[in-house]
Amino acid sequence: MGFGRRRKVVPFRSAGELDAMAAAGAVVGRALVAVRDAAKPGVSTLELDAVAESVIRGAGAVPSFKGYHGFPGSICSSVNDRVVHGIPSEEDVLAAGDLVSIDCGAILDGWHGDSAWTFGVGDDVAAEDEDLSEATRLSMEAGIAAMIAGNRLTDVSHAIELGTRAAEKAHGRRYGIVDGYGGHGIGREMHMDPFLANEGAPGKGPELVVGSVLAIEPMLTLGTTDTAVLDDDWTVVTTDGTRAAHWEHTVAVTDSGPRILTLRPE
Template identity: 45%
Template sequence: MIIIKNQWEIERMKEAGRIVGETLNLVEESIRPGISTLALDKICEEFIMKSGAIPSFKNYNGFPGSICASVNEVVVHGIPSKEIILREGDIITIDCGAYINGFHGDAARTFRVGRVSEEADRLIRVTEESFFKGLEMVRVDNRIGDISSAVQEHLESNGLSVVRDFTGHGIGKDLHESPSIPNYGTAHRGPKLRAGMALAIEPMANLGLYHVKVLEDNWTAVTRDGSLSAQYENTVIVTEEGPLITTLV
């Protein structure tokens, strides 16, 4: 069931989203060669809690971190670790959520560690662009498939592959709600968009093939061919006036 949020609930979601956006802005300042992903996790956790919220990911289905820290070929759900040290030329996706006053915000960015290759830079840029192509489709009476199709078309027309094993999702009182929002699909298909729907739209793209595998920790998902992967996510509210991004500050 897709849950429609009223204006009071949307205001609560805007607060959660703002904290997530501010967290991502803050952690970007600390991303550099030599820092561990566990140190980045601590920075995010401390800021979220100082803001009066709770990290949405901490202990979610047993996940040990406050953020997902996914480096290079890691697609999603990278576990923060003192053993994972960033190096010049790496890319890292930070995915985080905040829970406050009964509602979640969720967003992700892929960041450059120092100077990166042209291909890595293009991967990050095009993945972000694909989010905004999908965002253009977030209009009342459009359908989820319109978002999915727009994302897929932009990624594939730029030579990237679209991850199929993980999707975007509804969000609200629960971190993951209906509907599922694939990053590939057919326009004019799927649930119709209505004002008050809250969506976590999160394109994930690989430089190589789209196939992924989950490692023995049962969380970390990597590209099967070892190619780089990027993600760009925001929490978006459907309104009569158009899309409202809560996590971009």
């Protein structure tokens, strides 16, 4: 008798495993809120790192970034033209009007949560920076909405791209979709296959099934799509010096629609 080729699916978890991932994700959410509350003019990104690590360890979890391929921090703190993977530093002191992207991960009972958001420091944040962060958030939410059983991997990519284009129309400006970076599978490791692009044609790649989990993370700029990595071998910056934003949630496919596993306290 003949057997059909096994269909490829995005790795999936049981309902109980999703609850365990949501517990890890809730720790990340609390850490991000604490960091944002602490992010005032005159505060260094190293101080923000200590805030995040204290929340994570206080919850009985472990920072997943710390020591990852040698990364020294518990958060990535990427200010202004830094897109992602900024290293927290004593010298990196926040000023009013800065645009800060904070990415954070935690491991609880072996499961990973991974989430990021962008916000302005102080009261004088430029309107275009607020628009940029909002556009990135809306792109992420469009991707989250595509996390339904039966969709394919690139249906999520396409939805993220359409979210960006819709924000461009609403804001009357262009955004650069950062080239070469995107989301990923996640579970008992932080970065797992498949890679999730933030743009592209729909209908390709492995299928989403109930329990499939992806970290959805668009990165947009006010200009270029091109980036460079600084001499620290981590920090990714825009090549034209324009500001960047980064939003991310860990999201599961369920019978009742997408489930965000990295919820933040209100």
